[in-house]
Amino acid sequence: MAPKKGDFDKARYNTLLALTSESGHTLGTWFVHLFNHTRFVFAELREKYPEAYASISEYEVPIEQLLNKVKEMLIAICNIASNRAQTKEKINISRLVLQSPHFALSVGLRQIKVRKELDFTFPEIEGVWGMLMLVMTNLIHNAVEAMANNELVDGKRGELLLKTQLAEDRNYAEVIVSDTGTGIPSKIRKKIFDLFFSTKGSSGIGLASAKQIVKLHKGTISCRSEVGKGTTFTIRLPIAKL
Numbered sequence: 001m002a003p004k005k006g007d008f009d010k011a012r013y014n015t016l017l018a019l020t021s022e023s024g025h026t027l028g029t030w031f032v033h034l035f036n037h038t039r040f041v042f043a044e045l046r047e048k049y050p051e052a053y054a055s056i057s058e059y060e061v062p063i064e065q066l067l068n069k070v071k072e073m074l075i076a077i078c079n080i081a082s083n084r085a086q087t088k089e090k091i092n093i094s095r096l097v098l099q100s101p102h103f104a105l106s107v108g109l110r111q112i113k114v115r116k117e118l119d120f121t122f123p124e125i126e127g128v129w130g131m132l133m134l135v136m137t138n139l140i141h142n143a144v145e146a147m148a149n150n151e152l153v154d155g156k157r158g159e160l161l162l163k164t165q166l167a168e169d170r171n172y173a174e175v176i177v178s179d180t181g182t183g184i185p186s187k188i189r190k191k192i193f194d195l196f197f198s199t200k201g202s203s204g205i206g207l208a209s210a211k212q213i214v215k216l217h218k219g220t221i222s223c224r225s226e227v228g229k230g231t232t233f234t235i236r237l238p239i240a241k242l
């Protein structure tokens with residue numbers, strides 16, 4: 001039977017979405033590296049080679065702004081494509097969390113004690129690896145930034161806890177990212193997941209994209225915080241069906 005016009009269009013549309021999704025996620029993962037490496041290089045120069053840094057410092061803000069624009073665009077592309085054509089895979093969430101500080105590549109992370117309580121025994125979740133890693137690196141960056149002004153004790157400014165556990169109902173994997181930083185005042189806690197909300201003069205994309213990505217994975221993200229004590233984010237992701 002000859003294909004009807006509508007069938008043909010739908011097939012082409014789905015192929016296009018699948019391609020967009022695939023390339024969007026690949027680009028997203030590469031971009032996280034490019035973004036973090038660029039920040040890392042500027043921070044290293046600033047700290048260790050101030051003269052070299054002084055000669056190129058004028059480029060730091062424009063480069064960061066450009067990178068943020070690309071980040072925004074990539075998130076939009078990934079979100080649009082992922083809503084329709086998903087290229088999900090089975091993921092051991094504890095393995096992903098274990099690797100996340102490496103991907104975060106934050107200079108400040110050197111002065112943070114990273115404690116890991118990871119349970120590798122529970123079942124896999126289903127998701128897009130690059131996007132979930134983006135959620136983790138966003139949360140880690142926020143945690144490091146929240147501890148940046150803590151006093152140094154034995155060379156460390158605070159503790160970052162990365163924990164995974166099976167939820168009590170056994171249907172969800174829980175990822176906990178906890179810091180001993182500034183905490184979040186109750187009056188702004190409602191706004192932290194809003195796009196472009198930032199108290200740091202930053203782009204305010206981190207938590208908005210984290211929430212969007214977790215939602216695309218049919219999960220939830222929540223936050224508990226106490227000013228002066230620290231902040232804990234909990235992500236719940238459904239365990240993959242057999």
Ligand SMILES: Nc1ncnc2c1ncn2[C@@H]1O[C@H](COP(=O)(O)OP(=O)(O)OP(=O)(O)O)[C@@H](O)[C@H]1O
Pocket residue numbers: 138142143146179181182183184192193197198199200201202203204205206207208231
């Ligand atoms: N762990 C944390 N401790 C204290 N405050 C936090 C923490 N995480 C988020 N916040 C607050 O929530 C706001 C929004 O966070 P979000 O990650 O979306 O944006 P940002 O970090 O300001 O900018 P970007 O992530 O785009 O560089 C932050 O500006 C900060 O006020």
Ligand SMILES: [Mg+2]
Pocket residue numbers: 138141142205206207
């Ligand atoms: Mg952030």
